[in-house]
Amino acid sequence: MALLRDAWTGALDLVFAPVCVACRAPVSTYEKERRVCRLCWMRCRPLPVPRCARCWSPVDPRREPSPVCRTCAEWPAGVRAIRSPYAMGEVPRALVHALKYGGWSSVAEPMAERMAAMGLGSETAEEARWVVPVPTSAARLRERGYNQAALLARGFAARTGLVAREDLLRRVRATATQTALHPGERRANVARAFAVPPSGAAELRGEHVVLVDDVWTTGATALSCVEALVEAGTRAVSVATFARVVPELERS
Ligand SMILES: [Zn+2]
Numbered sequence: 001m002a003l004l005r006d007a008w009t010g011a012l013d014l015v016f017a018p019v020c021v022a023c024r025a026p027v028s029t030y031e032k033e034r035r036v037c038r039l040c041w042m043r044c045r046p047l048p049v050p051r052c053a054r055c056w057s058p059v060d061p062r063r064e065p066s067p068v069c070r071t072c073a074e075w076p077a078g079v080r081a082i083r084s085p086y087a088m089g090e091v092p093r094a095l096v097h098a099l100k101y102g103g104w105s106s107v108a109e110p111m112a113e114r115m116a117a118m119g120l121g122s123e124t125a126e127e128a129r130w131v132v133p134v135p136t137s138a139a140r141l142r143e144r145g146y147n148q149a150a151l152l153a154r155g156f157a158a159r160t161g162l163v164a165r166e167d168l169l170r171r172v173r174a175t176a177t178q179t180a181l182h183p184g185e186r187r188a189n190v191a192r193a194f195a196v197p198p199s200g201a202a203e204l205r206g207e208h209v210v211l212v213d214d215v216w217t218t219g220a221t222a223l224s225c226v227e228a229l230v231e232a233g234t235r236a237v238s239v240a241t242f243a244r245v246v247p248e249l250e251r252s
């Protein structure tokens, strides 16, 4: 049976030769996941060390270790672990682009697998029950056919024993794309763009939720979501994104 299946898969590969979503090189039939080649995964880099224990931003090794860093000192106390398996770079950017703009919804699975494998720390692991994706606008949902953050949240939840909840947070206002905006403009652009629907507040009270998005750039979007969740009574929020923009790396 396995032989027959292999022969069938092999025949399919001849017709629809699978290529890596990131580099377009052929992906071997024997690769576990037939979306991203092994070389591309090897080219993905973790966030640089040493990192802030809370937000994983790179910190100056000469400074005293502290529970918070300059980046996260001003954030609400409800913000717990902020985690991404990879620093933004050529391959993560290509994968996010394929997922977001290329219609490659299936690449969300291996991306979510990497996010689930990194772990969110013991506090989050013990407390969190729900995974909440950053909501997209109705217009973008129509255009893409899916919310990429929701696909990642489902994949992440399935692998961590948590439950994905797309009904606990809504986008209440359409926003311009963040791509061309400076950090201050990004915050203003997404301020009060999210809200917990009345039905969600009772369920969120006292909970620790994991917020999921594809990329952490300045944190403006995620922190706006955190604000809405905390305002509705959520006790703690951890954030998992597939990639994180590290300004120090982007400049080099
Ligand atoms: Zn590749």
Ligand SMILES: [Zn+2]
Pocket: 052, 053, 054, 055, 056, 057, 068, 069, 070, 071, 072, 073
């Ligand atoms: Zn920090």
